[in-house]
Amino acid sequence: MTAPPVVPESWILCPDIMQRLDFPALFGNEYPVELELGAGDGSFLAQWAAAVPDHNFVGVERLLGRLRKLDRKARRAGLRNLRCLRVEGSYVLEWMVPQGSLAGLHVYFPDPWPKRRHWKRRLIQRRFAELAAAALVSGGHVFLRTDHEGYFEAIQEAFAGMPEFRAVPVPQSLLAVTTDFERDFNAQGIPTRHATYERR
Numbered sequence: 001m002t003a004p005p006v007v008p009e010s011w012i013l014c015p016d017i018m019q020r021l022d023f024p025a026l027f028g029n030e031y032p033v034e035l036e037l038g039a040g041d042g043s044f045l046a047q048w049a050a051a052v053p054d055h056n057f058v059g060v061e062r063l064l065g066r067l068r069k070l071d072r073k074a075r076r077a078g079l080r081n082l083r084c085l086r087v088e089g090s091y092v093l094e095w096m097v098p099q100g101s102l103a104g105l106h107v108y109f110p111d112p113w114p115k116r117r118h119w120k121r122r123l124i125q126r127r128f129a130e131l132a133a134a135a136l137v138s139g140g141h142v143f144l145r146t147d148h149e150g151y152f153e154a155i156q157e158a159f160a161g162m163p164e165f166r167a168v169p170v171p172q173s174l175l176a177v178t179t180d181f182e183r184d185f186n187a188q189g190i191p192t193r194h195a196t197y198e199r200r
């Protein structure tokens with residue numbers, strides 16, 4: 001009789017935040033790694049990790065309750081290619097992701113900070129694009145979605161003129177995988193704005 005698979009107690013990581021992540025050590029293999037910042041409770045990532053078993057995934061989320069839900073989803077689905085990390089997203093991108101290590105960087109429905117005086121708090125700005133360029137492998141992608149027209153324009157401006165990136169269409173396989181926030185917005189008649197950039 002084959003032994004039942006051992007389900008880990010948690011896929012939530014507690015790394016040394018002064019060090020960069022060692023993806024092969026974390027996953028026990030050298031598969032390409034994709035990271036989602038602001039993963040919420042994993043409505044996107046749990047589905048996407050199941051659909052792409054030969055990639056590894058890290059969900060970054062600052063709210064512990066949401067991260068725990070993502071962790072539970074991953075374990076219940078028997079996913080071995082997903083880990084969860086409770087650290088502030090910009091910090092992870094700048095200080096914890098090894099340079100040239102990511103095949104994909106996903107950010108879906110980040111807070112749009114609609115008031116002009118709060119725009120400086122937006123996650124996706126020129127600095128984000130520069131950090132993404134440093135974090136991605138050549139041929140890797142940044143996948144972005146927002147419900148907010150003004151933020152969408154600001155995102156496009158942040159990436160405009162960067163020689164490291166070219167704008168590409170969203171892959172069909174990814175379009176089909178929607179997030180919780182996306183379903184809520186779309187149900188209210190608010191469309192999803194997509195922006196995808198390929199690292200040259």
Ligand SMILES: C[S@@+](CC[C@H](N)C(=O)[O-])C[C@H]1O[C@@H](n2cnc3c(N)ncnc32)[C@H](O)[C@@H]1O
Nearest residue numbers: 038039040061062063088089108109179180181
């Ligand atoms: C509007 S929700 C979208 C969640 C998910 N991406 C979705 O589309 O369903 C934004 C998420 O980003 C998280 N978040 C916001 N700022 C963050 C930061 N600086 N670092 C990590 N997570 C952050 C929030 O806690 C929240 O769960």
